[in-house]
Amino acid sequence: MRYISATYVFDGKQFLDDRPVLVLDDNDNFVEFRRSIKEKVEYYEGIICPGFVNAHCHLELSHMKGVIPPKGKLLNFAKEIITKRRSFSKEQIQTGIEEADKLMWENGIVAVGDISNTPDTFEVKQKSKIFYHTFLELIGFDPEQALNVFALGKELQRGASRADLKNSLVPHAPYSVSEPLMKLISKDVLDTKYPVSIHNQESAEENLFFRKKDGDFVELYEFLRIPIDHFKPSGYSSLQTYLAHMGVCKNLVLVHNTFSSKEDIEFAKKLHDEVYWCLCPNANLYIEDKLPDLNNFLSETVRVVIGTDSLASNHSLSVVDEINVLLGDFNRVKIADVLKWATYNGAEALGIETSFGGFIKERNAGINHLSYSANHLKLERKIA
Ligand SMILES: [Zn+2]
Structure with a gap:
């Protein structure tokens, strides 16, 4: 004893x-x-x-530590990830994953909500001392490709389930998932009662694209040769556009929220009972050099969780490092608040509060x- x-x-x-x-x-x-x-x-x-709960990570990008220069903005970051992530050997990718899993454990993290676009991390996560909920993340903005992308997601899901990983299919971001694909994903996860995550309002350009179909995103689709004729601007922020056709899943983890307004938070609250706002401040500084306005999140009814994002956009995978950015930026945050975000709230968001947090x-x-x-x-x- x-x-x-x-x-x-x-x-x-x-x-x-x-x-x-x-x-x-x-x-x-x-x-x-x-x-x-x-x-x-x-x-x-x-x-x-x-022990800490890291609500948002991409373990499979760990080999990209230091590859993308900081403060280049989200659009450049996305291009760099897309063009460079597979230009490494299998060994480099696996070594990165193993070391990052160990690093998180040493940093006091016991559970992680981890994004997977590939099966690269499945073996390490299966053997890890850390509990992982795997978010199998789908990307496809061309509506014609929705069924294909969804079928590939189902295949990835079979691999995750074979590795005994708790998992759910999730959309990557509002600007990278077409409406039909969003509906297929929502329908799929509704039956499971597992959490869903989505990258939300990580750049000002995302809101601009949804409001007016304008800005750097138009250029990104050109670069990626993705047709956007089908997309009609709504006149509203991205969150206030996509959330309505997402369906109501069990727990919804909105990640980043760097450009979420008070109105967005109110809107989400009305539509969904179980929304969790995941803050990843070090990644926000790394990519956009901007932090979310914490004033918007300091309310009893707003549930905040903490994420590290990946080593492609962070110098470490440490919940304490994330907390310190928030404490340093904003003296209204109490220690009890940030510790709750980093423990109980994270566990509740992942649906594991009877085991962690x-x-x-x-x-x-x-x-x-x-x-x-x-x-x-x-x-x-x-x-x-
Ligand atoms: Zn992310």
Whole structure:
């Protein structure tokens, strides 16, 4: 048995009063909290909290660390990913994946919502100590190709299921998935009760394209030789256009939200009960050099989660590094808020809150020891 306590104990939702002692069994599964205890207690100066949940990652892009120069904007970033991601050997790709999986574990991450366009990561995820929910992400803006793209997605899904990975088919982004493909995906995932993710409003150009069919996206489609004659601008932001025909899935994880307005957030709330707003601040700085306006997200009814995105658009895969950007940028954010986003909210978004994101009976959901000073968190060590 282990008996663990700290100056501050955060249980995934809040700081607990009276410094309770966590009792763990010999496999580090949580047994109970105790207020008084005779046994010797492992005591930590600082904060202890459950293992982190990284709600958005692309493990399969890990080999692209440092390949794309920062601050080149989303359109350039997309072009670089498309043209360069396969210009590496199988070994380089696999080594990147293995190292990134290890890195996340060392960084106190116990569960990940991970995007896959390919089966490259399946074997590593199957063997990993980390729990992965795999978002099998489909891309296809040509409506004529919807059935083909969906069939390829189903094939990828069979591979993920054979590797015992929890998974769901998801759209990449509003500007890269046609309406018919969006409908096929929504219908498919409705039956599963699994979460759905979509990259949302990552650039100002995305909103411009949906409002007026104008801007850099028009050029991107030309570059990719994708016909856009079928697309009619709506006069509204991207979110307020696509969400209506997405259907209501179980949990919807909107990723980035760098250019989401208060009206967008209200709109999403009305249409969908279970929306999670995933912030990936380091990737936002890397790609667009702009952060979402946190004022819009600091409400009891807005559920925020934290993602690292990939090593193609980040220097590390660390939830603590993401939190520190938010704390540094915005002094209204409380430590209890960001820790909840990084633990319980992330687990709830992925539908795994009975196993992760808290101290849960008969479960080992990880325990991290953190120190905190001058608006800065540091992971001291993983305790369990
Ligand atoms: Zn992403």
